[in-house]
Amino acid sequence: MKLVVALAGASGSIYAARFLRALSEIPGESYFIVSPPSLRIFSEEYETSVSKPEDVLDFIQTKWKPELKHKFHIRNFHDIGSDIASGSNVWDAMVVVPCSMKTIASINAGLTENLIERAADVSLKERRRLIVVPRETPYNRVHLRNLLSLDEAGAIILPASPGFYQIPKTLDDLGDFISGRIFNLLGVDSELYPKWVG
Structure with a gap:
């Protein structure tokens, strides 16, 4: 599995952290992009200090100690000339978790002012899976219109709305539910939460 994983400035660092923790234990490789606002939000929500993408990965490794089987290739948020700014490079899917409404609006409008927006644009034009x-x-009406337009363009909208039938015991359980749903869309059975059996 080869992914582009991006953190794009919204609250909800727990969803990114738990997804990255689980992804670390799956063989494969990913390009990793973090926006400057995401670093600030991650620091605030986890009451830590991260100033670069490497710090986010180090925090996850230190906090949960996953068995590392996945390789992360860090790419600069500002570098729209990066390798993954071109469709000539191939990846299986892109996941933006969490995704700010500003980023959603920019992707929807075809704006590519940073590498997250450009890689998302490439994912759509190359008909690769894009999960936001x-x-x-x-949501206001502008949010809803942008989300609908992205869906119509081929993106998958996965709101950070965890289910509660799993009877979560911790906040991590809620993060794992959303992470598990992302993995389902990627075709990976992660077993991060108990499946509904009826």
């Missing part, structure tokens, strides 16, 4: 995880509430 918005963490906003409530």
Whole structure:
């Protein structure tokens, strides 16, 4: 599995952290992009200090100690001339978790002012799977229109709205539910939460 994984400035660092923790234990490789606002939000929500993407990965490794089987290739958020800014490079899917409404609006409008937006644009034009995880509430009409347009363009909208039938015991359980749903869309059975059996 080869992914592009991006953190794009919304609250909900737990969803990114738990997804990256689980992804670390799956063989494969991913390009990893983190926006400057995401670093600030991650620091605030985890009451830590991260100033670069490497710090995010180090935090996850230190906190949960996953068995590392996945290789992360860090790419600069500002580098729209990066290798993954071109469709001539191939990846299986892109996941933006969490995804700010600004990023969703930019992708929808075809703006590519940073590498997250450009890689998402490439994913859509090359017909690769693009999964965005918005963490906003409530949605206004502009949000809804942008989300609908992205869906029509081929993206998958996975709101950060965890289910509760799993009877979560911790916040991590909620993060794992959303992470598990992302993996389902990637065709990976992660077993991060108990499946509904009826």
